[in-house]
Amino acid sequence: MTSTDHTDRGETTEPGDRAAPGSGPARTRVALDRRTLRTDRWWVPPLLTTLGLATFVVYATVRSFMREGYWDAENHYLTPFYSPCLSESCVPGSSHFGTPIGELPGFIPLAFLSLPFLLGFRLTCYYYRKAYYRSVWFAPPACGVAEPHARYTGETRLPLIVQNAHRYFFYAAVLITVINTYDAVLAFGGERGVGIGLGNIVLLVNVFFLWCYTLSCHSCRHVTGGRLKHFSKNPIRYRIWTQVSKLNVRHMQFAWITLGTLVLTDLYVWLVSTGTITDLRIVN
Incomplete structure (x- = not known):
C-alpha cells in the first residue's frame, strides 16, 4: 500500500x-472536518441534564432569599432550605437551636451556615461532576464527540482542584442531614399536640432520600471500608461497607430524587404556611 x-x-x-x-x-x-460522525441525537441527555440542574438552582436560589413561607407555626413544618435558622431575623418558632446570630441583611440567606456546605457537597459529588462536566462544560458532551477545549488540566488547578475537598463536605452534609431529621421529628408536635399530617410524610420522605443520597456517597464508602488490607479482620466495617456499596450503585438516582424531594418539600411548606392549601391531617 x-x-x-x-x-x-x-x-x-x-x-x-x-x-x-x-x-x-x-x-x-x-x-476529520466534522466534530463527530454520530448521527443520533447525542445532545439530548446533556441538554436535559442542564435544564434539570438549572431549574433546581434557580428555584433554590429564589426561595433561599424570599424569607417567607418557610415556617408553618401551626404544624411546625420547617423547609430544609431554611434549616438551621439561627438568626434573630428568623420568625418565632423556626429556630430549633436558638438565635445566636443577630439580624441579617436581606442579601444573606437565613440558612447561610448550611447552604454553602450543601452546595459544596453537591458540586463536588462524583455524579454531579460527571453531570455538569458533560452538560455544561462539554468535557466531553458525549462519547465520540470532541470537546471544545484545547487544553485539559484535570482537577489539578483552580477552580477544579477544590473537588478534592469533597470528603470534608461529606462530613458537613451528614451533620446537616441529622438536623433535617431533627426538624422532621419535631414536626410531629404542632400547636394541636402530637399528630400526623401529610406534611409529616413529605418531610420524612425527603429526609429518607437525603440519607440515601448522603450515605451512598463515594466518600462514605471510603470512610466505611477504605484503607483496609483485610476485610476478614474487620467484619463490622466490611458489613457496613457492603451495605453502603449497594446504595452507591444507585447514587445517580438518589442525586436526582433528592433534588425533586427538596423542591416538593419546600413547595409544600410554602403553600401550607401561606394558607394557600390546608395540610391534610391523618391523626389529630
Whole structure:
C-alpha cells in the first residue's frame, strides 16, 4: 500500500513518522472536518441534564432569599432550605437551636451556615461532576464527540482542584442531614399536640432520600471500608461497607430524587404556611 493509498482514505503521514521494517508509512489519526460522525441525537441527555440542574438552582436560589413561607407555626413544618435558622431575623418558632446570630441583611440567606456546605457537597459529588462536566462544560458532551477545549488540566488547578475537598463536605452534609431529621421529628408536635399530617410524610420522605443520597456517597464508602488490607479482620466495617456499596450503585438516582424531594418539600411548606392549601391531617 502506497502513501497515496493512505491519503485517499483520509489518513495522513508526517515526515518524522517511522514505519516497521517491511511495512508502509506509519498511520496517524484520521483527519476529520466534522466534530463527530454520530448521527443520533447525542445532545439530548446533556441538554436535559442542564435544564434539570438549572431549574433546581434557580428555584433554590429564589426561595433561599424570599424569607417567607418557610415556617408553618401551626404544624411546625420547617423547609430544609431554611434549616438551621439561627438568626434573630428568623420568625418565632423556626429556630430549633436558638438565635445566636443577630439580624441579617436581606442579601444573606437565613440558612447561610448550611447552604454553602450543601452546595459544596453537591458540586463536588462524583455524579454531579460527571453531570455538569458533560452538560455544561462539554468535557466531553458525549462519547465520540470532541470537546471544545484545547487544553485539559484535570482537577489539578483552580477552580477544579477544590473537588478534592469533597470528603470534608461529606462530613458537613451528614451533620446537616441529622438536623433535617431533627426538624422532621419535631414536626410531629404542632400547636394541636402530637399528630400526623401529610406534611409529616413529605418531610420524612425527603429526609429518607437525603440519607440515601448522603450515605451512598463515594466518600462514605471510603470512610466505611477504605484503607483496609483485610476485610476478614474487620467484619463490622466490611458489613457496613457492603451495605453502603449497594446504595452507591444507585447514587445517580438518589442525586436526582433528592433534588425533586427538596423542591416538593419546600413547595409544600410554602403553600401550607401561606394558607394557600390546608395540610391534610391523618391523626389529630
